[in-house]
Amino acid sequence: MQTGPAAPPAFEIRSTPHSGRAVFAARDIPAHALIWRSEDLALSVLLREYRREVCGQCFSYAHGRDLQIRDAGVGFVFCTETCQDQWREDTGEVGVEAWTVVEALVKRRSKEDSMMVDVGLPRPRKEDIERAWEVALVQARLIKVARQGDWDTPSGGVGSDAEASVQVTKQHKRALQKALQQPISPDVMSFCVSGILFLYNSPLDLEQVLHLESDSTPYLNAGDLLAFTRSYLHLLAILPLPLVRFLTPENLFLLSTRDSHNAFGIRSLEDDGAEFFGYGCWPKASYFNHSCAPSVVKTRVGRTWGFFAQRDLKMGEELCITYLSGEERALERIGRMGILRGNWGFECGCVRCAVG
Numbered sequence: 001m002q003t004g005p006a007a008p009p010a011f012e013i014r015s016t017p018h019s020g021r022a023v024f025a026a027r028d029i030p031a032h033a034l035i036w037r038s039e040d041l042a043l044s045v046l047l048r049e050y051r052r053e054v055c056g057q058c059f060s061y062a063h064g065r066d067l068q069i070r071d072a073g074v075g076f077v078f079c080t081e082t083c084q085d086q087w088r089e090d091t092g093e094v095g096v097e098a099w100t101v102v103e104a105l106v107k108r109r110s111k112e113d114s115m116m117v118d119v120g121l122p123r124p125r126k127e128d129i130e131r132a133w134e135v136a137l138v139q140a141r142l143i144k145v146a147r148q149g150d151w152d153t154p155s156g157g158v159g160s161d162a163e164a165s166v167q168v169t170k171q172h173k174r175a176l177q178k179a180l181q182q183p184i185s186p187d188v189m190s191f192c193v194s195g196i197l198f199l200y201n202s203p204l205d206l207e208q209v210l211h212l213e214s215d216s217t218p219y220l221n222a223g224d225l226l227a228f229t230r231s232y233l234h235l236l237a238i239l240p241l242p243l244v245r246f247l248t249p250e251n252l253f254l255l256s257t258r259d260s261h262n263a264f265g266i267r268s269l270e271d272d273g274a275e276f277f278g279y280g281c282w283p284k285a286s287y288f289n290h291s292c293a294p295s296v297v298k299t300r301v302g303r304t305w306g307f308f309a310q311r312d313l314k315m316g317e318e319l320c321i322t323y324l325s326g327e328e329r330a331l332e333r334i335g336r337m338g339i340l341r342g343n344w345g346f347e348c349g350c351v352r353c354a355v356g
């Protein structure tokens with residue numbers, strides 16, 4: 001079959017003096033043309049409050065009605081059996097087991113056990129983050145020893161861990177029980193599970209995530225950091241053993257540093273995205289910078305983002321999307337800049353902000 005010459009890529013990624021790497025048109029691009037399609041969802045969080053209304057696979061929304069296909073064991077709903085089957089296949093056997101134990105844990109706990117994350121408090125500094133993870137690590141060592149009995153089960157396979165040869169004492173068992181009694185943060189826990197499953201199921205794609213812009217202080221405030229260290233210890237106590245090797249402070253921190261400035265919101269498709277269901281990281285779509293007068297519009301279909309020219313674009317022009325949600329776009333310059341500074345940590349220097 002004659003396929004003809006491949007179309008030259010519509011864009012290239014280059015460094016800029018002030019805003020890191022950016023996407024530039026590699027040729028003239030007509031209005032409405034597809035520039036890039038991104039299907040590489042690495043990790044995602046579907047907020048707990050939407051877990052009955054939004055499909056766990058394609059993120060379709062039932063406008064406040066519960067979706068029919070409930071997979072109660074794993075805590076997700078689906079719009080069709082096809083979506084459910086696809087989710088189970090992609091998540092894998094160990095992944096399904098992981099979501100099942102996490103769902104059982106969250107269900108056992110009442111709403112009062114959930115941690116509230118205060119907004120508006122300062123972000124933890126690097127030294128606060130290091131200290132918090134060091135403290136968690138001391139408990140983690142005890143919990144790993146307490147699970148030593150599990151190591152010997154046929155599915156264990158981590159018997160070579162240094163901790164596995166230590167005598168299990170009351171102190172170890174108490175550390176495990178104590179971790180499980182701490183308040184829980186189901187959405188932070190979901191982030192951790194999704195991230196660990198990404199490392200377990202798709203190790204070759206890690207490179208793409210490592211290339212992303214990194215935020216060295218990714219936690220919103222002290223409560224958010226605490227939610228992460230507690231989720232780490234909770235998960236260490238319950239996750240299937242094949243995942244425990246991937247569950248480290250280093251890995252969880254790394255995922256947060258890359259997610260922080262690169263995640264896309266997963267929103268409703270109608271009503272200008274008024275409903276915020278959660279967020280996810282699509283590494284190959286993460287090089288578009290922001291402009292308050294964007295030249296590219298992004299649209300989600302299921303788990304795929306499409307990026308389209310909003311107008312005729314000239315070769316060499318920087319291609320920008322907007323990071324602002326529907327109503328935020330209509331704000332005055334000072335309001336937009338405040339949101340971009342607070343959520344993304346940069347001072348917007350786009351053409352619209354430059355003229356005031």
Ligand SMILES: C[S@@+](CC[C@H](N)C(=O)[O-])C[C@H]1O[C@@H](n2cnc3c(N)ncnc32)[C@H](O)[C@@H]1O
Nearest residue numbers: 019020021213261286287288289290346348349
């Ligand atoms: C999704 S990443 C975009 C790609 C990024 N420039 C890179 O090098 O990987 C978002 C980050 O790009 C930078 N950025 C995006 N838009 C910007 C803008 N209008 N002004 C300044 N920096 C911007 C900020 O550092 C922001 O946190």
